[in-house]
Amino acid sequence: MKIHDRPGFPNPARIRIVLAAKGLDAQVEFIPVDLIAAEHKQPAFLAKNPAGVVPVLELDDGTLISESTAITEYLDNLDGRPILTGSTPLEKAVIHMMQRRAEAFVLDPVGLYFHHATPGLGTALQAYKSPQWEGREDMGRREGTRVLEGYRYFDGLLGRQDFLAGDRFSMADITLFAGLMFADAAGLPLPEGHAALRAWRRRVEAQPSVQQRTGQDFLREDLVRMGY
Amino acid sequence: MKIHDRPGFPNPARIRIVLAAKGLDAQVEFIPVDLIAAEHKQPAFLAKNPAGVVPVLELDDGTLISESTAITEYLDNLDGRPILTGSTPLEKAVIHMMQRRAEAFVLDPVGLYFHHATPGLGTALQAYKSPQWEGREDMGRREGTRVLEGYRYFDGLLGRQDFLAGDRFSMADITLFAGLMFADAAGLPLPEGHAALRAWRRRVEAQPSVQQRTGQDFLREDLVRMGY
Secondary structure, three states: OEEEEOOOOOOHHHHHHHHOOOOOOOOOOOEOOOOOOOOHHHHHOOOOOOOOOOOOOEEEOOOEEOOOHHHHHHHHHOOOOOOOOOOOOHOOOHHHHHHHHHHHHHHHHHHHHHOOOOOOHHHHOOOOOOOHHOOOOHHHHHHHHHHHHHHHHHHHHHHOOOOOOOOOOOOHHHHHHHHHHHHHHHHOOOOOEEEEEEEEHHHHHOOHHHHHHHOOOOOOOOHHHOOO | OEEEEEOOHHHHHHHHHHHOOOOOOEEEEEEEOOOOHHHHHHHHOOOOOOOOOOOEEOOOOOOEEOHHHHHHHHHHOOOOOOOOOOHHHHHHHHHHHHHHHHHHHHHHHEEEEHHHHOOOOOOOHHHHOOOHHHHHHHHHHHHHHHHHHHHHHHHHOOOOEEEEEEEOOHHHHHHHHHHHHHHHOOOOOOOOOOHHHHHHHHHHHOOOHHHHOOOOOOOHHHHHHHOO
């Protein structure tokens, strides 16, 4: 199978951690997508994923799967022994709930902040932004406030339990971890305090699948090139 | 178990269809949430769901599950025979991908249009909107354009297959169906044409679970009261 992505970006990092956790790295060919040149907004890529975002999983028969949650469901269930998306109905539900909260409270608003309150990925991508956001950096900055609220929520939660969905590392932790990585790069690092969230971050960094990927995929070379 | 919701609204409708499809109606007590009075933005409700949206599933032991996808995963897997969220890794992946597209391309932008380009649910809720949206009806209207693009995407897809995830009705169809219901109420009805999408809508309306719920839950009394 192939993954169309770009290392160093948050959603690609999510799937690369999943691949490491499932021991599937060797079965995957990575196809680079030039996000800086807005390759993901051109017709050839939009035919693969009409949402115009990476990563996209391409199976050997040509089937295309996008959306990180969907790709994770596929990879995690491939061997019939899911370890990241839950086994019981309750585990599945809590993991999906927390994974969505990690997106809605942190990862998504970081993305809006990055693209609309900062120069984002630069000029090529500018043409593909909604024109209504032009000159509305205040709306982008409001998203930064939502991120801070998200940090407080997760800090409270993680004061009561080790991982987002309870006592086991899951897809939800991967999403929030990628969100914090992106927030660092976008200029929204975790403020002072947040001891429980910081302790959780160290627990996630200690996961073998995350260790295997840190450094390789979190170089943030594109972001650094853009001045972050 | 209990469901905290308000009939007539899109996300509550999703879960009520799921309950009907799984034959679980009789096991559920519905607790009404007064959306017009912004009850879902008050501390008592936010303690149940920090995202401040309905529906919320409350299990008999007090466990709270929010996010329609998560609630659907729970209810659909409860009897060990999932019919809406997929059985194989590929089914799960395609259903989650299409369910997310139905939200991102239709349901979510209809909600943004409804709340920001129209009076939405009225004055009580106004205080809980992001202040940056104040006077930015043009941004709300832009979301209406995204909905039209979403209609075109799904019309193309449904010209090639019967349901969003292939040849079987799934969670993804329920999400898009709720999105179209909401769009009608918000003043963004499907324009002329879109024959494949219209034919799909009739196929969904013919599903026993949807038939059982239509009329009961799609009265849209609150929306009608607000002038829609």
